[in-house]
Amino acid sequence: MKLDNPTSRDIAEIAGVSQATVSRALRNSPLVREETRERIQKIARELNYFVNRNAAGLRTRQSNTIALLVFDETEGRDAQINPFFLSMFGYITRSAAALGYDVLVSLQQLSDDWHIEYQASRRADGLILLGYGDYVKYRAKLDALAEANTRFVIYGVVVDGQPGYSLGCDNVTGGLQATRHLLELGRRRIVILGDTSKRHPEFQSRRDGYRTALQETGLDEDPELIVHAENTEEDGYRAIADLVSRGVEFDAVFAVTDMMAIGAIHALTDAGRKVPGDVGVVGFDDLPRAPYVSPPLTTVRQNIREAGEGLVNAIVGLIEGRDVKSSQTKPELVVRESCGA
Amino acid sequence: MKLDNPTSRDIAEIAGVSQATVSRALRNSPLVREETRERIQKIARELNYFVNRNAAGLRTRQSNTIALLVFDETEGRDAQINPFFLSMFGYITRSAAALGYDVLVSLQQLSDDWHIEYQASRRADGLILLGYGDYVKYRAKLDALAEANTRFVIYGVVVDGQPGYSLGCDNVTGGLQATRHLLELGRRRIVILGDTSKRHPEFQSRRDGYRTALQETGLDEDPELIVHAENTEEDGYRAIADLVSRGVEFDAVFAVTDMMAIGAIHALTDAGRKVPGDVGVVGFDDLPRAPYVSPPLTTVRQNIREAGEGLVNAIVGLIEGRDVKSSQTKPELVVRESCGA
């Protein structure tokens, strides 16, 4: 019994019922008598029949697919996806599958004429957005998405008036934990490394936590210790190497991401500074490679499992018309060796 | 000018042409006068119109989507995707996008009733398969896929008579490079770590290279040094810790993957053996974390960019009816510190 591309009509013919009944039986409709349903499903199995998703989707106006749009920071051809986002993939795909959704992955560049297409073309029922590059430019796109009634959830950043649902780590608390820890270890000249401008609101929040921790100890932000860097290992290296060569004194670095923290450690080591002896370093994210860095990196862990599952639950909730609220996950300080504890 | 879900019919009405002409214009058919085409495309843009993929796919019997099926080795809920596969994602997604294909990602378990569904349901035009667990069981699934006329490409393993196209690294050469390097450094009791049985043909090939290198030096495989482990850091640790505690003598480890190599290094360090002083270690894959291991891991690099792009080119070639040949990429020994060079 072999048909090249069996349709529900073929099955109907074999089963001696109407095509409508086949459709119902395959969707487990209670309208179909159990005996009939089982007979039909058995035939479908034998024929290797699967419902044509395009036809079903056209009819129901649903794709049962989530588009995962990852902001692609790479200029060149050779660079890798941000490993932090990569580490969420498994959780996202798994929980989507558990809810009956496929995941379509796409790397987006800021310049792209964006996102709206996915839902408008019925390729996806909703979007998960990871990363963005520059929030100021990104925000305009979010507004356009909302305008077009696209369903989307955002990871990482919530700013007043921002449209849509978002899920992120409590970055203020994370920054607070990292900085307090360094202060408790006696460090006083703590560099904060990263782009903490409004172009990166979640880094800005980490800096808010940093500032609060300093103030708790009676210290103030020192402009000399606010060091800008792009979110790459290379730029973390460059920024810290630069700082050292300018003779600025500091005894700790709080890098707002692990990638920059790793670059910072290398820069310090190359400049002959001991980590953590001379300079304690704390990162943020707990990348898979963080335990392997030398010395192993102390960092603020974002709960990627909760994040991945939460993002999927949220977008599916939105798709299925449930009420969804933005929320935050709790960061957790993971003490290894780079801080000197 | 706002329509909730504009269709080609809406655009036709506005443009004063037939729906067929709209369809042609949007596909840049040369049949449509340029002026007409531009007018239609302008209207489409203004309306935020995008071709309904389900309708187009139903009609053309194509989805312009590739399914990326990643074998999911996780038993539990919490584990991560094999980082080696993860590191290919970017290249796969990017090159698929460049060719006009979307990528659907799905984690598959060996127990799943497999794969055939993706193409049969017209969700994807072809499959890329990464990983498999146990080749013996996997092979039966491949035969079923081929039987069902599914288009698929496989990463990593080619075995005689295996159906379909496959792309992989030249594992024999890789194993040869790793082992020769250790031999040149004077190591003589070289453990090979991993499941090198026929359940993992590409590990088996790496062992073939290992054996050849030994023979070149007048040595033979020593059964005591053939050490089985599952492909995880934990099991690499366990296997080497076990070996040490049994008092087996060895001065090097060639782990057939970096994950096991990392576990091996930790086991050695914990047992008081110096790496590379007492034992040199070489891995395979060059995971993103390999440079961060302490000591930085010497390993055989698989060219993941070439692999990712090659897989996409192959599956798209198959989909578009071109002739596609299986091929191999060249491995490259990356010397860091764990080998003692």
Add this chain to the structure above:
DNA sequence: CTGAAAGCGCTTACAG
């Protein structure tokens, strides 16, 4: 260069 028409393979309201 353009239009009218058929049909891809489903789901579901309607009728029985």
Add this chain to the structure above:
DNA sequence: CTGAAAGCGCTTACAG
């Protein structure tokens, strides 16, 4: 519980 029928929104062979 089941069937006949409409229609989702496209693409393309056919006719002009």
